[in-house]
Amino acid sequence: MKEQQYILEKAKTFNLKDIFECGQCFRWNEQEDGSYTGIWKENVVNVKKEGEDYIFTGICKSRNLEEEIKEYFDFNRDYEKLKKELSQIDDYMKESIKYGKGIRILNQDLWETIISFIISANNNIPRIKGIIERLSERYGKKIEWRGKEYYTFPTPEELKDVTVEEYRKLGLGFRDIRLYETTKMILEGKVDLKELEENSNTIEVREKLLTLSGVGPKVADCILLFSTLKRFEVFPIDVWVRRVMNDLYIKNEDETKVNKKQIEKMAQDKFGNLAGLAQQYLFNYRKFHFL
DNA sequence: GTCCAGGGAATCA
DNA sequence: TGATTCCATGGA
Numbered sequence: 001m002k003e004q005q006y007i008l009e010k011a012k013t014f015n016l017k018d019i020f021e022c023g024q025c026f027r028w029n030e031q032e033d034g035s036y037t038g039i040w041k042e043n044v045v046n047v048k049k050e051g052e053d054y055i056f057t058g059i060c061k062s063r064n065l066e067e068e069i070k071e072y073f074d075f076n077r078d079y080e081k082l083k084k085e086l087s088q089i090d091d092y093m094k095e096s097i098k099y100g101k102g103i104r105i106l107n108q109d110l111w112e113t114i115i116s117f118i119i120s121a122n123n124n125i126p127r128i129k130g131i132i133e134r135l136s137e138r139y140g141k142k143i144e145w146r147g148k149e150y151y152t153f154p155t156p157e158e159l160k161d162v163t164v165e166e167y168r169k170l171g172l173g174f175r176d177i178r179l180y181e182t183t184k185m186i187l188e189g190k191v192d193l194k195e196l197e198e199n200s201n202t203i204e205v206r207e208k209l210l211t212l213s214g215v216g217p218k219v220a221d222c223i224l225l226f227s228t229l230k231r232f233e234v235f236p237i238d239v240w241v242r243r244v245m246n247d248l249y250i251k252n253e254d255e256t257k258v259n260k261k262q263i264e265k266m267a268q269d270k271f272g273n274l275a276g277l278a279q280q281y282l283f284n285y286r287k288f289h290f291l
Numbered sequence: 292g293t294c295c296a297g298g299g300a301a302t303c304a
Numbered sequence: 305t306g307a308t309t310c311c312a313t314g315g316a
Contacts, residue, residue: 023297117297124296127314173312178299216299238297259306283297294316302309 003145004065008054013079015102016047016054022103022284024226026116026129027136027153041109042152043068044145059145074104074230086278089270092248093278096285103280105226110193111186112153113227118178118214120222127171134170159183178214185212202231217260225276235267235275244286 008014020028020036028038035048043065045058060068070076083101087094115135120128132153139154139162160183167176185191191208199205202224209220221236223229235241237260245263246255249270271278 118299120296121298122296122311123298123313124315127296130314168312171313174299174310175312214299218298222297236297239295240297257307287297296313296315299311300309301311302307304305304307 001059001061001143003057003059006056006066006069008056010052011054013083013102013104014054014073016049018100018102018284019073019104019106021288022100022280023125023287024280025106025108026125026132039143039150039152040072040112041068042141042143043072044143044150045069059143072107074107077104079104082274082277086271086274086281089278093281096281099289100281100284103284105230105232105277105280107228107230108226109153110197110223110227110229111156113223114182114186114209114212114215115153115179117219117222117226118182118212119172119175121175121178121214121216121219123175131171138170156183156186160187175214181213182215197228202233205229205231206234221276225279232276233273235264235271235279237263238283240283240287241279244282 016034016036020030020038025038027040028036030036031046033048035046037044037046039045042061043058045056045060045065048055048057056065056069058065062068083097087097116128116132119131133151136151136153139158140151143150143152159179162180162183164176164180167179172179186193191212196205196208206220206224209215209223210217215223218236218238221234224231224234225236237245242258242260242263243255245266246252246258249266250258250262252258267275267279
């Protein structure tokens with residue numbers, strides 16, 4: 001595989017930290033020079049900011065790297081327009097967007113997103129990243145680039161014969177059985193990922209995802225939003241989003257007792273079909289910046 | 292030692 | 305339906 005380069009000039013909606021540290025992805029790591037290196041499909045890429053430009057350097061197996069990058073980083077979507085629309089909702093949203101103005105929602109592989117967010121349940125981001133890395137090292141394919149080794153995310157077939165005990169040894173904890181069962185269901189065709197990608201009915205796709213072991217409402221919504229399914233109308237509710245929605249709008253004394261349906265309705269009323277994108281700004285702002 | 296993490300599933304009313 | 309409880313693990 002030959003090294004390729006792509007240069008993104010004067011991008012308005014593009015910031016490395018905003019994109020890679022906002023909790024949507026787990027396989028991008030900051031380098032000593034401030035650039036980020038990551039892997040998706042069989043592409044290994046480093047992104048570095050040079051003045052106003054972003055330099056993508058890396059290797060890819062299929063097509064050319066530029067096409068892979070444009071697809072993965074969602075370059076066909078006009079985020080400037082969406083941000084403008086959301087900014088008009090209220091001052092807090094405006095502030096959140098100003099804080100995370102470089103966020104883009106990545107088009108991540110559906111299978112990888114399913115497994116990654118099953119692992120994310122009641123877990124923290126550094127540990128999620130560690131588990132996914134060990135899973136890839138153990139069962140993925142090795143790719144070498146510039147003297148370093150990278151590993152692809154294992155396919156369902158590559159996880160076919162992995163036992164629950166082996167997952168436990170990788171540090172998955174109680175999620176081991178969920179990963180095992182979901183992989184089995186997908187291999188057996190009980191849930192057809194290709195079918196899901198072709199189904200335009202979000203409610204049907206969500207129902208199907210919920211049949212997978214370890215996939216509840218929050219994980220299902222993350223899969224719908226952060227994968228190639230790209231449903232911006234869903235609103236994943238985790239502890240941070242519940243916190244911010246309660247602080248801003250609901251104002252319950254005990255935030256842990258706030259009704260999820262109340263949050264969902266509030267989100268749909270305020271953000272409509274952009275609820276998912278709005279959620280990402282709120283999550284990012286509330287978690288990394290103080291209210 | 293205690294609390295918490297981008298929750299889900301089982302159990303019980 | 306809705307509320308509680310348990311679930312591994314590692315870092316603060």
